[in-house]
Amino acid sequence: MDRVRPPREALRDLSPYDAKHLEAEVMLASNENPLNLPGELLERLSDLAQRIPYNRYPDPMATGLREEIAAANGLEPSNVLVGNGGDEIIQDLVLAWGGPGRVVLDFPPTFVMYSIDAKATGSTLVQIPRRPDFSIDEEALKARLADGDVDLIFIANPNNPTGTLAPETLLIDVLNATDALVVVDEAYFEFSRHTMRPHMSRHANLAILRTFSKAFSLAGLRAGYLLAHEDVITELTKVRQPYSVNRFTQAAARLVFRERPVFEAAISQLLRNRDVLVHGLSEIPGVEVFPSEANFVLFRVEHASAVWRDLLKEHSVLVRDFSRTPGLEECLRVSVGTEDEVRRFLAAMEEIMTRRRAAAHFGVAGAHAGSEGE
Numbered sequence: 001m002d003r004v005r006p007p008r009e010a011l012r013d014l015s016p017y018d019a020k021h022l023e024a025e026v027m028l029a030s031n032e033n034p035l036n037l038p039g040e041l042l043e044r045l046s047d048l049a050q051r052i053p054y055n056r057y058p059d060p061m062a063t064g065l066r067e068e069i070a071a072a073n074g075l076e077p078s079n080v081l082v083g084n085g086g087d088e089i090i091q092d093l094v095l096a097w098g099g100p101g102r103v104v105l106d107f108p109p110t111f112v113m114y115s116i117d118a119k120a121t122g123s124t125l126v127q128i129p130r131r132p133d134f135s136i137d138e139e140a141l142k143a144r145l146a147d148g149d150v151d152l153i154f155i156a157n158p159n160n161p162t163g164t165l166a167p168e169t170l171l172i173d174v175l176n177a178t179d180a181l182v183v184v185d186e187a188y189f190e191f192s193r194h195t196m197r198p199h200m201s202r203h204a205n206l207a208i209l210r211t212f213s214k215a216f217s218l219a220g221l222r223a224g225y226l227l228a229h230e231d232v233i234t235e236l237t238k239v240r241q242p243y244s245v246n247r248f249t250q251a252a253a254r255l256v257f258r259e260r261p262v263f264e265a266a267i268s269q270l271l272r273n274r275d276v277l278v279h280g281l282s283e284i285p286g287v288e289v290f291p292s293e294a295n296f297v298l299f300r301v302e303h304a305s306a307v308w309r310d311l312l313k314e315h316s317v318l319v320r321d322f323s324r325t326p327g328l329e330e331c332l333r334v335s336v337g338t339e340d341e342v343r344r345f346l347a348a349m350e351e352i353m354t355r356r357r358a359a360a361h362f363g364v365a366g367a368h369a370g371s372e373g374e
């Protein structure tokens with residue numbers, strides 16, 4: 001055949017996810033831990049790696065890891081699902097609670113995988129835009145929930161890419177106002193220290209998502225987990241890929257989870273670096289910084305796309321450009337890196353903004369000679 005028939009109609013308005021996988025000396029675009037695993041854990045991991053029977057399929061439920069996550073959270077293993085990154089679990093949630101004729105709700109600007117998976121599965125996507133300060137519009141939300149047709153709600157807390165933390169009272173109100181499955185995405189829990197875990201016993205419709213990709217230096221291995229009512233976990237196991245979490249990832253995630261106190265010092269250091277980052281950015285004329293409870297900072301700057309390009313091309317600093325996202329006009333997001341990376345980023349921003357001010361002062365169109373259109 002010289003042609004292929006088109007795929008499902010639902011895919012027509014989708015474009016492939018662009019992870020902006022670019023190389024730079026200073027990588028501050030994906031909210032990863034800037035440091036690899038500590039040397040001692042790397043060594044233990046290579047010992048473990050020698051003893052894995054790679055010829056055998058992995059344990060579908062990652063039993064060992066699951067038990068340790070459950071115990072640490074005061075839950076039963078039946079309340080835990082381990083996935084190939086939080087992203088896979090989001091997809092499982094949408095496969096099970098979304099789909100044609102089902103309503104998925106989120107609060108943009110937010111993590112895009114919710115809406116991508118909702119659209120890909122033919123779910124009805126309802127979006128309640130956040131207010132200008134990126135808080136959730138509680139009145140609009142309650143009005144929408146009153147219709148009674150919402151099946152699945154995603155609330156990133158703190159929200160990515162804005163860094164905003166929703167008040168606990170709002171989340172409790174939502175859990176009381178609906179029997180929809182409410183997923184509180186705590187991907188940045190280790191930085192915010194806020195969790196809805198204490199409310200699980202009273203709310204069967206609360207699910208909490210966490211990941212090993214941010215605080216725990218395992219973005220490259222793909223591991224995440226969900227805490228939820230056991231009936232929710234059972235439904236998800238009907239749609240999930242049984243062998244999605246490979247043996248090596250299970251071993252690494254288990255080691256890291258068991259040794260998680262080792263990461264505390266680095267997390268505290270990152271929070272101090274965030275303060276330096278926020279303070280430094282706010283000192284630069286023309287930059288508006290938004291408060292953050294996570295390991296990244298959103299900021300607004302005129303000609304954001306050109307600033308993004310100057311950071312990369314002239315300073316080899318990679319951040320994330322959100323300026324084309326509705327509600328995030330002229331916004332960039334920078335992850336909190338090491339002290340040295342924060343210093344390099346701030347020095348680059350100062351240089352770029354000083355030059356732009358000088359150029360504006362002398363009436364030069366655009367930023368500087370050689371800069372193409374924005």
Ligand SMILES: *Cc1c(COP(=O)(O)O)cnc(C)c1O
Nearest residue numbers: 085086087111160187211213224
């Ligand atoms: C990073 C992130 C995730 C999950 O990341 P994985 O690498 O797939 O575990 C989930 N939600 C939010 C809001 C994130 O920022």
